[in-house]
Amino acid sequence: MSKKEIDELSGTQTTGHEWDGIKELDTPMPRWWLWTFYGTIVWAIGYCIAYPAIPLVNSATSGLLGYSSRANLEASLDDAQAAQVSFINEINTSEPSKIIADEELARFARAGGRSTFKVYCSQCHGSGAAGSEGYANLNDDEWIWGGTVEEIYTTIAHGVRYAGDDATRFNEMPAYGDGILTNEQIGLMADYVLKLSETGTQPVEMAEAHTIFAENCAACHGASGAGEPQLGGPALNNGIWLYGGDRDTIVAQISAPRHGVMPAWEGRLSDATIKQLAVYVHGLGGGQ
DSSP states (O other): OOOOOBOTTTOOBEEEEEETTEEEEOOOOOHHHHHHHHHHHHHHHHHHHHSSOSBOSSSBOOOTTOOOHHHHHHHHHHHHHHHHHHHHHHHHTSOHHHHHHSHHHHHHHHHHHHHHHHHHTHHHHOTTSOOBTTBOOSSSSOOSSOOSHHHHHHHHHHOBSOTTOTTOBOOOOOOTTTTTSOHHHHHHHHHHHHHHTTOOOSOOOHHHHHHHHHHHTHHHHOTTSOOBGGGTBOOOSSSOOSSOOSHHHHHHHHHSOOOOOBOOOBTTBOHHHHHHHHHHHHTTTTOO
16 A cells, blocks of 8 residues: 655645656645535436436426426416407507507507518518618618608508509519610619709719609609609709619619519508508608
8 A cells, every 4th residue: 555645745645646757746626626526416316306307208207296487388378378368459450650649559559560571571671670781771761651650551561563463563664775865865864863852973864864854764853853752753953862872873773764563461461560560660760
């Protein structure tokens, strides 16, 4: 049997291990720590017996107490849904404008609309609804198809240029580069539109440009470029652009326009959910 070695400075027995002249002391754990550790082992065994804990092939041990967090969650969801029934029923039978007029109902609708927006709309319009190139910013007061809550409801329900819905919002800008206008006229139109938005710097022959605009563009965008929401013609007299406001982008859009598609949500979402979405989007800061 090897002789026990005692450290001279501490008077503690060593373990016999040594690294670079440093010897490891065999210091026992405090009794209170050991009993605490043993206690946690006993508690863990008791927990596994009392509660669901041990995974099986298709389930887990149920535990003697029969506790189920899933059952508790389902009960909580049932209670929450029961509390919402009266609001949902009222939303189902109310026009969007009536919902907004009721402060308590509008608060409920906005909360529901916010949650739905994050799930179904944020992928295109952004989590903050600020949009991006080709996807409308919903935080301003410019609306291609109108910004009343009823108009927003219709846009959400039936979409834009969505082939699967006969009532979808539909309007397409002609490709003026396909022989309708010359390249020079298209360039002139781009400069004219930039002047309308007060962002252009190029000199423009206004009389000629105004004539071309009146003959080709005013029907959808309005005589002053203020837009025609009934026709889906966006305003051109501000600095808000769906695809970009530089001259090259405007020339490209006039020549061969891009036409975005928004899906129709009627049939995918309940009518009450669509109304809540409309109320939420209307309240983002740009509702008319």
